Amino acid sequence: NTKLVKVEKEYPDLQIMKEAGEILKNGGLVAFPTETVYGLGGDGLNARSSEKIYTAKGRPSDNPLIIHIADMESLNKIVRQIPEKAKLLAEKFWPGPLTMIFQKSSEVPYETTGGLESVAVRMPNHPVALALIQAGGGYIAAPSANTSGRPSPTKAEHVAEDLSGRIDMIVDGGDVGIGLESTIVDFTENIPVILRPGYINQAMIEAVIGSVRMDKGLLISDEKVKPKAPGMKYRHYAPKAQLVIVQGNTNKVTAHINQICEALQQEGKKVGVIATDETKDLYQANVVKSIGTREDEEGIARHLFGILREFDEEDVDCIYSEAFDTPKIGQAIMNRLLKAAGHHIIYL
Ligand code: TXA
Ligand code: MG
Secondary structure, three states, rough: OEEEEEEEOOOOHHHHHHHHHHHHHOOEEEEEEOOOEEEEEEEOHHHHHHHHHHHHHHOOOOOOOOOOOOOOOOHHEEEOOOOHHHHHHHHHOOOOOOOEEEEOOOOOOOOOOOOOOOOEEEEEEEEEHHHHHHHOOOEEOOOOOOOOOOOHHHHHHHHHHHHHHHOEEEOOOOOOOOOOOOOOEEEOOOOOOOEEEOOHHHHHHHHHHHHOOOHHHOOOOOOOOOOHHHHHOOOOOOOOEEEEEEEOHHHHHHHHHHHHHHHHOOOOOOOOEOOOOHHHHHHOOOOOEEEOOOOOEEEEEHHHHHHHHHHOOOOOEEEEEOOOOOOOHHHHHHHHHHHHHHEEEOOO
């Protein structure tokens, strides 16, 4: 049975956080909010807890977990050394939506790292997450709190949909702020490499530490080039209906999608569209949902996973989406949208 508790984001009830921390210290699982997405937490230094996380999510156990910490001192215990550039990024962006990968120390069980010699670490910027990490022993392994393959959860209700009955507690701290998972930077090679784009983009990182690379597996949609982060290779965030992205000038995109809609509707199919406030009234689809206004790219990022989940409640046969190649977060948004679409994209 999963206990559901609500806390205030800024001042989480200390008694509740203590109870949640005890569950973690005893090897149990607690889902909690972070500024990016909800996480499914277990004690990252306890091999059994990590095994339980894989089981609860239905996640392949070669897909490593991120260890969440609440202070800089904690980092020394779980990594072998901290490169200078990683220290600079930590100073600038922690606590925040950035995960860094280091050589792991012997304290970290292979169950947590999916058998790898490296470990991913993040200090989240959320009062509830930080309080839980402190109450739970300081090292909380946490993947996103969704069933493997579903969109990451941006509200406690999404977590309950996927994991109710499979974990000990869900701490509801309200909706998340960013809505896309953290940026991952790998420091185990000579030149730092971005393994997963996020709210903190390449330019923001390069402004602090100079040149970084993007993982080849992210740039080329070639099946043979495997992304280095094991999690990036799986089909992900996928709604039940087939999703197709249509990219190009707005007039062409709306006209093209409407043409497809008409053809599919004649075959008796139901079509969904992911539009924006600016375009939502232009479509003749069966279900049109706006992701927000193009003026607000943070809003688009925050709504993406929720919209993909909402479409699972609608009885549509296929979904067409506009592209959201916005200036700052666009790379991260399009990375998630392309994965949800299995890389089906039409360029006009
Ligand atoms: O924002 C986030 O990062 C959220 C919140 C809960 O903190 N967590 C999250 O975890 O997104 P998860 O497990 O859904 O994604 C972690 C990603 C996976 O793609 C995994 O393969 C990669 O990080 N990863 C973890 N450890 C790694 C390692 N040692 N080497 C390469 N990739 C790693
Ligand atoms: Mg995930």
